[in-house]
Amino acid sequence: MSESVQTRVIRALADLEQVAQIGRQRLYPQCIKLKVGLGTCGIAAGAVRLREALETEVRKRGLDAEVSATTCIGFCQREPLVDVQVPGRSRVLYGDMTPDSVGDLLDAIERGEVLSEHAIARADADDELVSGTQYQLATEVTEEDVPSFAGCPFYASQLRVATRNCGVIDSDSIEEYVGRGGYRALYTALTECAPEQIIQIITDSGLRGRGGGGFPTGRKWASCRSARGDTKYVVCNADEGDPGAYMDRSVLEGDPHGVLEGLMIGGYAIGTGEAFIYVREEYPLARRKLTRAIRQAEQYGLIGEDIFGTGFDFHVKIARGGGAFVCGESTALMASIEGHVGEPRAKHIHTVESGLWDKPTTLNNVETWANVPVIIGRGADWFASIGSEGSKGTKVFSLVGKVKNTGLVEVPMGITLREIIYDIGGGIPGDKEFKAVQTGGPSGGCIPADHLDLEVDFDRLSEVGSMMGSGGMIVMDEDSCMVDVARYFLNFLREESCGKCTPCREGNQRMFEILDKICRGEAREEDLELLEDIADVVKTTSLCALGKSAPNPVLSTIRYFRDEYEAHIRDKRCPAGVCKALVTYSIDPEACICCGRCAADCPVECISGKKGKPPAKATDKDREEGKAGEPFRIHAEACIKCGSCYEVCPVGAVQRT
């Protein structure tokens, strides 16, 4: 859409304001606006068909409404999501929308009502974070039956800084980005601040790298600025590869200009106009959005030569990653951009001194860059007022696993795990007990219930043996076996280790083998000691951060759930009933009601018995007439331990031991 607009180069603030006007008209048109969440997640949940259904129905009814696209609105559990904006009224977010519910939604809108069974939350005004202002949507509160975002548990404790535009704007429209205060911070930086001042602001804000290490961003920039060399680079790491994590993807899909603007401010501060964005090939939508965003910014002269007439030039290239997890490591990523095998090197000489092609290079991840325009816009003090003692600002987490509300959440640092899991996440489904939460990606650690009141920030998470990582958060309930969990992550890591150094390559493989042995009930006491020894040597002597942190899943589960390891090894028992080799299913003949459902469901037909009245209830007459049943029993030698009999038994007669 935006391509059709006549663009002219933005030189002055007035030009930017003109584009902002266009953006605001698009964001808040004089007609009904139906925004569908079309991020990768929404598309997977069926949002494309939903949009088509909306378009068809709007056309059919001749409704004065436009159907538009946005990306991740955050509430994954309730996808597909539609955001409805009627001029003069509160904006309402609807969830669990299907093509079938489109008619009802439009009926309600036409009646001036709310489709309450799908309504999630309402907004009476939109915050424009970068400038700290608000856009008033409704003059008075309408739709008061729907909770406000502040009153909706999933959104109440969230503060969206890096994700400020995600699910709000159409990320294919630079005008909408500018309409929400975009590129204002770049203008301020280029026209009013010396590079050193920018670095000072970032330093004072307390921003730390969101990619995992938590290194102070201002300090990194300062080192790179003072490093010797004419050619320097800024790089954005978008090689997010943790299983179950999608923070960076969502930010890139939802707000590519936010990342670009941060990158440009960083480039200016460090003293370079050369940038790379390393995007993994598994993120095709993010790459497309980014490519388009770069083209749009070039058309407006926001990327290119002499930006805002200040003499600052900026060029950015997208480097496509081949999907190796290790390429998220800074030196491996740079090797990969250079065209070499993606392998890390020893980092005693930092990349800020000698990085890409041996030139001083500043690498930050997507979320870090996305924070930068806001910090410049609102000031260091504003940013530093959010968060905890040592970790300022917010952090985006992908909250997944055994929680009622899965989703992409952004919360102030220092919020407790309990608030994230129980308030935002809504707790554990099915009245199950919380067991542990895994943070920090595959090489993070598992944190048990004792630490639910832990304040989530870089330092606290490390203290309990886990880490912030890039922000994956996987919740596990009582049905999770912690040995099996460690085994799962080690399986990932042994395959994703680059294999360069001995401890990481051999150690992760060997740890996986031992964990597998424990899960099969074949391990002995000394295997646990060997496992701890290997974990120690991998942690202590590996070359890069992948190896140094790879033993975390093992070490943290041994630390908090040693009894589970011991149960597997000594008693050949899996307390959670997950490890197939250690589980046996049997049927209590006293409790069996001879209904035969277990036998009907058994995929290998290893359950036999006779349907009928249970022996205890059967009369002699029943027996004579052949109506008496015989309790069912499982033939252990043929059982594949799939557990379907256990699930299907209506009286709990099937036992898992």
Add this chain to the structure above:
Amino acid sequence: MPTIHFTIDGKKVSCERDSMLLDVALANGFEIPALCHHEAQPPYGACRLCLVEITQGRRNWIEASCTYPVRDEGIEVRTNSEKVQRYRRLNMEMLLARCPESEKVRQMARQLGLERTRLPEDGDTECVLCGLCVNVCSDVVGVGAISFVGRGSERRVDTPFGDPSDVCIGCGACAEVCPTGYVSAVDNEESMTREIRPFHTEHRLVACPECGRGFVTERQLAHLKEQLGPRSDILQGCPVCRGRRQAAELRRAYLTMTSGT
């Protein structure tokens, strides 16, 4: 370059700033085991056997000495502490399980006091993945016929797609630097061929015009001629015959000189 003063096992040593710690230690007569270190190649940091313990003020840590640039005055390095031995042995246990057939690995393990590993000795290779062959081929020879293939425990050294290499010049540098003998260059005088194992790449040997021995592969000769340009006439004949010829010339020159006086 400024000079840095520090100690290794209590002995005072000094070196230029940013010298690699392993090089300094070896030059000062300390013994540190390593598999991926070669004086003709930049440090790689793969085997993690050259571990040392470094103390700097209150900090104390284990470090691979090959990739550690010495930058700080007064650091205390220990090459054989209990901690160092523990971690060297643990890495060695894993290498031994990987390469149970390698005499070199077994011998190094024995030197670390390790007769056997607690892990199953189920590896079926003699390759320790030190990277010397890959790096010598690409960085020193400048050919790049072999590379690492695969990730993690699947990693191995191979030619593209495992096919005989079409860029290999058969120089045998890979075999020369291989610490375990996994890579080898085997000459067959009868068929006048050289095979680079295990990359099943075969080369034709060029016979020395004097003694008839195959001394260089055709492609290596072409490669060297290209590099040497006008000076490539020095490649006439095998090194032994060249030496003999030069010795004879020297002798003649000497005799001429002495007889003339």
